[in-house]
Amino acid sequence: STSGERTAKAERMFELMDGFLKNDPLSLQKDILNHVEYTVARSRFSFDDFEAYQALSHCIRDRLIERWHDTQLHFKRKDPKRVYFLSLEYLMGRSLSNSIINLGIRDQCADALSQLGFEFEVVAEQEGDAALGNGGLARLSACQMDSLATMDFPAWGYGLRYQYGLFRQVILDGFQHEQPDYWLNFGNPWEIERVHVTYPVKFYGTVEEEILNEEKYQVWIPGEMIEAVAYDNPIPGYGTRNTITLRLWAAKPSNQHDMEAYNTGDYIDAVVNRQRAETISSILYPDDRSHQGKELRLKQQYFFVSASLQDIIRRFKDVHKDLSQFPDKVALQLNDTHPALAIPEVMRVLVDEEHLGWNKAFDITCKIFSFTTHTVQAEALEKIPVDLLGSLLPRHLQIIYDINSYFMEELKKRIGLDYNRLSRMSIVEEGAVKSIRVANLSLFCSHTVNGVSKLHSELLQTRVFKDFYELWPEKFQYKTNGVTQRRWIVVSNPNLCALISKWLGTESWIRDIDLLMGLREYATDISLHQEWQMVRRVNKMRLAEYIEATSGLKVSLDAMFDVQIKRIHEYKRQLLNILGIIHRYDCIKNMAKDDRRKVVPRVCIIGGKAAPGYEMAKKIIKLCHAVAEKINNDSDVGDLLKLVFIPDYNVSVAELVIPGADLSQHISTAGHEASGTGSMKFLMNGCLLLATADGSTVEIIEEIGEDNMFLFGAKVHEVPTLREKGSTIKVPLQFARVVRMVRDGYFGFQDYFKSLCDRVEGNNDYYLLGSDFESYLGAQAAADKAFTDKEKWTRMSILSTAGSGRFSSDRTIQDYAEKTWGIEPCRCPL
Numbered sequence: 002s003t004s005g006e007r008t009a010k011a012e013r014m015f016e017l018m019d020g021f022l023k024n025d026p027l028s029l030q031k032d033i034l035n036h037v038e039y040t041v042a043r044s045r046f047s048f049d050d051f052e053a054y055q056a057l058s059h060c061i062r063d064r065l066i067e068r069w070h071d072t073q074l075h076f077k078r079k080d081p082k083r084v085y086f087l088s089l090e091y092l093m094g095r096s097l098s099n100s101i102i103n104l105g106i107r108d109q110c111a112d113a114l115s116q117l118g119f120e121f122e123v124v125a126e127q128e129g130d131a132a133l134g135n136g137g138l139a140r141l142s143a144c145q146m147d148s149l150a151t152m153d154f155p156a157w158g159y160g161l162r163y164q165y166g167l168f169r170q171v172i173l174d175g176f177q178h179e180q181p182d183y184w185l186n187f188g189n190p191w192e193i194e195r196v197h198v199t200y201p202v203k204f205y206g207t208v209e210e211e212i213l214n215e216e217k218y219q220v221w222i223p224g225e226m227i228e229a230v231a232y233d234n235p236i237p238g239y240g241t242r243n244t245i246t247l248r249l250w251a252a253k254p255s256n257q258h259d260m261e262a263y264n265t266g267d268y269i270d271a272v273v274n275r276q277r278a279e280t281i282s283s284i285l286y287p288d289d290r291s292h293q294g295k296e297l298r299l300k301q302q303y304f305f306v307s308a309s310l311q312d313i314i315r316r317f318k319d320v321h322k323d324l325s326q327f328p329d330k331v332a333l334q335l336n337d338t339h340p341a342l343a344i345p346e347v348m349r350v351l352v353d354e355e356h357l358g359w360n361k362a363f364d365i366t367c368k369i370f371s372f373t374t375h376t377v378q379a380e381a382l383e384k385i386p387v388d389l390l391g392s393l394l395p396r397h398l399q400i401i402y403d404i405n406s407y408f409m410e411e412l413k414k415r416i417g418l419d420y421n422r423l424s425r426m427s428i429v430e431e432g433a434v435k436s437i438r439v440a441n442l443s444l445f446c447s448h449t450v451n452g453v454s455k456l457h458s459e460l461l462q463t464r465v466f467k468d469f470y471e472l473w474p475e476k477f478q479y480k481t482n483g484v485t486q487r488r489w490i491v492v493s494n495p496n497l498c499a500l501i502s503k504w505l506g507t508e509s510w511i512r513d514i515d516l517l518m519g520l521r522e523y524a525t526d527i528s529l530h531q532e533w534q535m536v537r538r539v540n541k542m543r544l545a546e547y548i549e550a551t552s553g554l555k556v557s558l559d560a561m562f563d564v565q566i567k568r569i570h571e572y573k574r575q576l577l578n579i580l581g582i583i584h585r586y587d588c589i590k591n592m593a594k595d596d597r598r599k600v601v602p603r604v605c606i607i608g609g610k611a612a613p614g615y616e617m618a619k620k621i622i623k624l625c626h627a628v629a630e631k632i633n634n635d636s637d638v639g640d641l642l643k644l645v646f647i648p649d650y651n652v653s654v655a656e657l658v659i660p661g662a663d664l665s666q667h668i669s670t671a672g673h674e675a676s677g678t679g680s681m682k683f684l685m686n687g688c689l690l691l692a693t694a695d696g697s698t699v700e701i702i703e704e705i706g707e708d709n710m711f712l713f714g715a716k717v718h719e720v721p722t723l724r725e726k727g728s729t730i731k732v733p734l735q736f737a738r739v740v741r742m743v744r745d746g747y748f749g750f751q752d753y754f755k756s757l758c759d760r761v762e763g764n765n766d767y768y769l770l771g772s773d774f775e776s777y778l779g780a781q782a783a784a785d786k787a788f789t790d791k792e793k794w795t796r797m798s799i800l801s802t803a804g805s806g807r808f809s810s811d812r813t814i815q816d817y818a819e820k821t822w823g824i825e826p827c828r829c830p831l
């Protein structure tokens with residue numbers, strides 16, 4: 002049929018469908034009931050909150066699909082340069098509220114539900130978290146997808162569809178236990194299975210030489226083939242029709258390769274073997290930062306990279322013939338080194354399959370990749386053992402060696418035969434276990450590299466990648482992370498959202514975050530103060546109810562809610578926080594009764610997961626519980642001090658806790674937190690920060706001023722000297738005292754906590770808890786004092802929100818689009 006006929010046919014069908022879905026409450030109700038009947042298949046008038054959630058989600062999904070189709074069609078017509086964001090992790094959390102808000106139909110949905118006898122909040126809470134990631138890096142990916150969609154950028158996210166997300170944390174007797182998160186149990190309305198979008202992904206085998214038209218080519222004869230199936234997750238923008246795609250790959254056994262097995266072998270065994278293919282995408286690795294050179298992890302990385310690139314190249318070739326135009330149309334963003342196998346994979350396709358010639362292929366490769374690193378320490382950089390890579394991906398290993406020879410030649414031209422430096426910079430690390438330095442590969446083959454905060458980027462230039470920076474300074478950029486105000490204010494703090502809009506006289510700040518600055522004008526306005534305090538109090542109430550429901554502990558709303566929520570790591574120093582709490586407890590105990598009236602009451606809240614194999618982190622969790630047990634049951638203390646560990650910290654828990662926090666702690670040893678994004682979420686919500694000058698907090702200080710937060714601790718440049726001094730540093734007596742209390746078994750579990758105590762004393766105190774302790778207590782005292790001055794506190798709180806604009810992921814994405822990817826918005830017409 003001609004294209005004219007096709008258009009006519011499409012128009013006829015569209016008419017038949019009665020146009021787009023409608024968003025008035027009545028239409029929504031009809032659609033909800035429709036889904037109750039036909040999708041959820043419940044008897045019409047008896048469905049519960051969860052089924053209402055399912056039905057409403059499907060209604061929203063239908064609406065997303067409409068917009069998503071239009072967006073994809075629009076992108077296809079306009080054919081702009083696209084960005085492909087490659088990340089092994091996305092922490093999406095819940096989708097319902099977020100989608101409804103971005104579609105701009107929150108009130109209509111709430112009306113529709115209430116007329117059916119349901120409450121919107123309750124229904125939304127039925128949804129489980131999509132936790133396909135570990136922590137900050139993964140949540141950053143999710144925030145950036147929201148910004149890419151909202152700002153109309155032609156972008157795709159690619160990742161893996163793990164069947165098991167990040168483990169659930171269960172606390173038994175104060176110890177962390179991990180339980181599998183089989184999150185797809187109840188179905189997932191937010192994805193669309195694309196049974197026809199599949200690609201074969203090859204592994205193992207050998208490389209052979211082949212001669213074609215008198216040219217030599219390398220041909221990879223794979224030993225195993227696994228099918229990648231696409232699952233599309235539509236990501237709606239706010240205040241725009243644009244809805245982009247997060248495409249996640251699942252592994253399925255391939256139908257092609259094992260006919261032999263069926264014919265000759267045991268049928269049952271053959272099927273069982275086939276099924277094993279699915280393990281590739283079955284589980285998310287729960288360690289952030291430590292890499293172990295596991296084969297499955299490497300398989301996951303290549304699996305997702307190979308499928309994504311086949312998809313990207315197919316899309317390009319649908320329109321263009323000549324791959325030399327690839328860099329004009331495609332930007333590939335490496336989210337840390339996890340997807341770095343994309344580099345040799347692009348080379349392999351261009352050289353072995355497209356026969357482009359090495360130089361031309363390498364030129365194209367270097368023009369399309371950009372690389373973000375989220376790591377601070379050299380030790381945390383990924384390495385792939387050469388043996389492992391050679392067996393799993395023999396051709397890729399060859400290509401990496403070829404890239405390295407070329408790299409070494411180039412280097413020698415620049416620095417001569419400085420062998421120390423050459424071996425430091427080499428992509429191949431010799432040594433007991435010969436391995437590939439993935440960061441060096443990524444650096445050499447990307448046109449730009451960036452850290453995730455100003456401080457972090459400087460550290461990259463002066464420490465981790467110093468050698469590279471000296472030779473290619475123009476490659477280095479810095480980007481400051483950001484978080485999306487749609488999720489972290491509009492969804493999670495609706496009352497504050499309404500208040501901000503009221504005082505600014507507009508909702509435009511939801512798309513244009515700089516407008517938040519307008520709040521500064523009212524920072525001393527008494528009526529704003531009253532409304533602000535009211536909103537904060539309601540949020541605290543919500544949090545207090547949650548605490549009571551999860552831990553049985555009743556907390557006073559007049560106390561300062563002091564929160565530290567993030568992954569448990571020694572460098573993040575949850576231990577410093579706990580030792581500080583012990584000190585506070587000790588002081589209260591030793592006070593005369595009369596003096597206790599002067600104590601500012603606190604509810605200390607700690608939450609976070611420890612990697613299953615990270616023993617020290619697990620001990621910190623146990624210590625927190627042991628200390629809580631003691632304090633919370635001490636009648637001398639009462640409401641003056643409570644300690645709560647919130648179990649199973651995740652995105653939804655964060656949405657509840659952050660708006661209810663008065664004070665939040667970001668207390669990593671200076672130079673260890675690449676950025677930190679939790680601080681930004683608290684800041685947006687008007688929570689004051691108690692922090693060290695590390696990662697993003699350095700820039701937060703620039704925005705809101707040092708006097709608007711509680712800063713303490715050694716600065717980055719002081720850390721090395723302090724470490725050298727080691728046990729000769731005088732640690733405050735209070736510090737020695739609280740560590741001794743733990744050592745002496747004051748909180749029980751004396752043997753178990755011994756190694757934890759050893760870790761913070763003398764030369765072992767690598768993260769400098771001892772030397773920062775006094776200054777930490779000073780900052781805590783300053784926070785207490787400020788809290789007693791309600792007006793001052795409220796002003797600081799308003800100024801925090803007002804100063805949070807720079808930490809929106811909209812700003813981050815604008816930066817990437819202009820300075821790294823070279824892409825422009827492509828807005829789908831309404």
Ligand code: B1N
Pocket residue numbers: 090135136137138139141286288289290291375376453482674675676677678696
């Ligand atoms: O990335 C965040 C930063 O805000 C944090 O400071 C940083 O610690 C975090 C291997 C990681 N760095 N590295 C990881 C995650 C998973 C994994 O398998 C490493 N995460 C960070 C966003 O920039």
